[in-house]
Amino acid sequence: xxxxxxxxxxxxxxxxxxxxxxxxxxxxxxxxxxxxxxxxxxxxxxxxxxxxxxxxxxxxxxxxxxxxxxxxxxxxxxxxxxxxxxxxxxxxxxxxxxxxxxxxxxxxxxxxxxxxxxxxxxxxxxxxxxxxxxxxxxxxxxxxxxxxxxxxxxxxxxxxxxxxxxxxxxxxxxxxxxxxxxxxxxxxxxxxxxxxxxxxxxxxxxxxxxxxxxxxxxxxxxxxxxxxxxxxxxxxxxxxxxxxxxxxxxxxxxxxxxxxxxxxxxx
Amino acid sequence: xxxxxxxxxxxxxxxxxxxxxxxxxxxxxxxxxxxxxxxxxxxxxxxxxxxxxxxxxxxxxxxxxxxxxxxxxxxxxxxxxxxxxxxxxxxxxxxxxxxxxxxxxxxxxxxxxxxxxxxxxxxxxxxxxxxxxxxxxxxxxxxxxxxxxxxxxxxxxxxxxxxxxxxxxxxxxxxxxxxxxxxxxxxxxxxxxxxxxxxxxxxxxxxxxxxxxxxxxxxxxxxxxxxxxxxxxxxxxxxxxxxxxxxxxxxxxxxxxxxxxxxxxxxxxxxxxxxxxxxxxxxxxxxxxxxxxxxxxxxxxxxxxxxxxxxxxxxxxxxxxxxxxxxxxxxxxxxxxxxxxxxxxxxxxxxxxxxxxxxxxxxxxxxxx
Numbered sequence: 001x002x003x004x005x006x007x008x009x010x011x012x013x014x015x016x017x018x019x020x021x022x023x024x025x026x027x028x029x030x031x032x033x034x035x036x037x038x039x040x041x042x043x044x045x046x047x048x049x050x051x052x053x054x055x056x057x058x059x060x061x062x063x064x065x066x067x068x069x070x071x072x073x074x075x076x077x078x079x080x081x082x083x084x085x086x087x088x089x090x091x092x093x094x095x096x097x098x099x100x101x102x103x104x105x106x107x108x109x110x111x112x113x114x115x116x117x118x119x120x121x122x123x124x125x126x127x128x129x130x131x132x133x134x135x136x137x138x139x140x141x142x143x144x145x146x147x148x149x150x151x152x153x154x155x156x157x158x159x160x161x162x163x164x165x166x167x168x169x170x171x172x173x174x175x176x177x178x179x180x181x182x183x184x185x186x187x188x189x190x191x192x193x194x195x196x197x198x199x200x201x202x203x204x205x206x207x208x209x210x211x212x213x214x215x216x217x218x219x220x221x222x223x224x225x226x227x228x229x230x231x232x233x234x235x236x237x238x239x240x241x242x243x244x245x246x247x248x249x250x251x252x253x254x255x256x257x258x259x260x261x262x263x264x265x266x267x
Numbered sequence: 268x269x270x271x272x273x274x275x276x277x278x279x280x281x282x283x284x285x286x287x288x289x290x291x292x293x294x295x296x297x298x299x300x301x302x303x304x305x306x307x308x309x310x311x312x313x314x315x316x317x318x319x320x321x322x323x324x325x326x327x328x329x330x331x332x333x334x335x336x337x338x339x340x341x342x343x344x345x346x347x348x349x350x351x352x353x354x355x356x357x358x359x360x361x362x363x364x365x366x367x368x369x370x371x372x373x374x375x376x377x378x379x380x381x382x383x384x385x386x387x388x389x390x391x392x393x394x395x396x397x398x399x400x401x402x403x404x405x406x407x408x409x410x411x412x413x414x415x416x417x418x419x420x421x422x423x424x425x426x427x428x429x430x431x432x433x434x435x436x437x438x439x440x441x442x443x444x445x446x447x448x449x450x451x452x453x454x455x456x457x458x459x460x461x462x463x464x465x466x467x468x469x470x471x472x473x474x475x476x477x478x479x480x481x482x483x484x485x486x487x488x489x490x491x492x493x494x495x496x497x498x499x500x501x502x503x504x505x506x507x508x509x510x511x512x513x514x515x516x517x518x519x520x521x522x523x524x525x526x527x528x529x530x531x532x533x534x535x536x537x538x539x540x541x542x543x544x545x546x547x548x549x550x551x552x553x554x555x556x557x558x559x560x561x562x563x564x565x566x567x568x569x570x571x572x573x574x575x576x577x578x579x580x581x582x583x584x585x586x587x588x589x590x591x592x593x594x595x596x597x598x599x600x601x602x603x604x605x606x607x608x609x610x611x612x613x614x615x616x617x618x619x620x621x622x623x624x625x626x627x628x629x630x631x632x633x634x635x636x
Contacts (some may be wrong), residue, residue: 003340028334029333029575029577029579030577030578031631051542051544051545052533052535052537053535053539056537056539057488058535058536058537059536061534065577079544164512196464219384
């Protein structure tokens with residue numbers, strides 16, 4: 001309990017007590033969204049603005065609701081299909097929200113919203129040069145993640161599976177490799193549908209979880225947010241506690257010497 | 268319950284000549300009151316969201332993306348609209364042919380999710396039938412042939428909303444209502460301030476949507492975009508909704524070979540023209556439903572703001588001399604009958620006041636007046 005109490009997430013030299021980041025799209029109303037944010041206990045929420053005419057500040061009525069939540073706002077570049085679009089939008093978000101933080105998305109495929117690794121790396125390099133704190137939404141490709149880290153990203157957000165699918169951790173091998181090979185904070189972003197999937201990501205040693213659809217589209221979003229928060233805490237505790245190694249053969253916790261002989265044949 | 272106005276005949280101002288304002292003005296005139304109706308825009312092509320909207324009365328479709336009470340108020344609307352349309356001698360504006368939902372083969376999960384959401388909200392008794400390709404074709408022969416599964420919601424309806432708004436204005440004028448277009452106002456208890464000065468009334472009813480923000484600091488506008496197209500190559504008998512992982516778009520048939528396709532929902536108060544992205548989304552949804560739409564002519568690109576409170580539900584507030592009704596969000600034609608009947612019962616001081624638990628509640632994060 002105490003170990004978890006002191007356990008914080010550090011991103012770009014700032015610490016967060018919560019490892020749960022929540023998206024703010026798709027809720028049936030702002031009230032329902034506010035309830036979910038409270039139940040999640042998150043300290044950071046993402047917001048999209050590509051379609052809100054950010055240059056005119058026309059999304060402000062909604063953004064004010066997010067500011068009132070007390071969470072740090074993490075603007076994203078969702079909907080951008082090229083590095084240039086994403087860079088321009090990031091610059092706009094820095095002015096609008098007075099923050100150098102940006103969740104960088106460059107979409108390569110319109111249907112499954114798969115990140116474009118080439119545009120992403122290009123935009124990440126440029127934005128890091130301009131002093132942004134970039135959290136890139138990326139695939140689970142090791143070399144891409146290494147390049148993003150080398151470009152100066154101090155945290156990465158690999159997907160579990162494509163946005164909105166709820167398929168969970170689709171490629172455990174690739175994710176495990178990322179965890180073993182990279183020493184920057186890794187946040188699983190996108191594709192989680194069930195709290196157990198979030199727990200699994202945390203047990204694997206990921207540093208946090210970002211999700212939206214699974215909570216926003218639940219019949220009871222606040223309850224689902226609470227469920228994910230508990231799963232993320234449980235998974236993190238499990239990771240910190242150290243998971244036992246799985247074995248093919250049973251390994252009795254009491255020595256068989258102490259058992260009556262008729263149990264020895266497995267009867 | 269105490270009536271808001273006590274004299275038999277009163278002079279009542281209605282601010283905002285959108286759907287709510289017109290219905291309220293017409294009903295108050297029918298009750299024998301003198302009514303003055305104000306709108307900042309033109310009365311024949313009103314700036315109201317109700318003019319841009321598609322005019323669906325679809326309680327089940329909307330329940331899956333909102334709350335149970337929206338469904339209940341929507342069922343109330345299914346009963347109320349035919350009576351009102353009868354009263355203004357325009358029953359043909361109402362079409363109750365149900366609605367159809369379809370999805371691409373790769374998005375069939377969306378239909379399953381919709382059904383689950385509906386069962387969760389309504390407990391499995393929802394009038395909703397699963398269809399195969401043949402049944403879809405029988406209902407809407409002109410639809411593209413690629414849809415293998417669909418859902419049919421037989422109770423749902425739609426109305427010719429622009430003709431309705433015009434008929435209501437005629438009815439108001441015929442009953443002696445005084446109508447002022449291009450006249451922006453400010454409203455106060457018992458007083459309306461027009462560009463020509465202040466005018467006293469026994470009661471002021473404010474139905475101005477996003478224009479009523481002075482009374483409702485938490486009110487916001489949610490951008491919606493619609494395409495209006497015309498083609499004689501395809502005929503639809505009912506609204507068709509295309510389910511997609513990221514948006515739900517519907518096409519609603521209108522008289523004169525016209526169709527309204529909508530609507531985007533963007534958390535922004537931007538009133539600028541439609542974006543190319545939205546135009547592509549709406550256009551490709553149309554084309555998917557039937558390639559025959561490819562040669563349809565685009566008559567209009569509608570952009571408007573849906574007035575919404577934080578819970579996206581409507582609320583009616585009252586104080587002496589001033590009543591406000593607002594926040595119908597994306598459900599104007601679905602919720603207007605419940606809101607209007609609630610408000611009229613309040614003004615009359617008698618009769619059943621429906622849905623008081625929702626409508627009379629203070630909007631979230633606004634203190635009671």
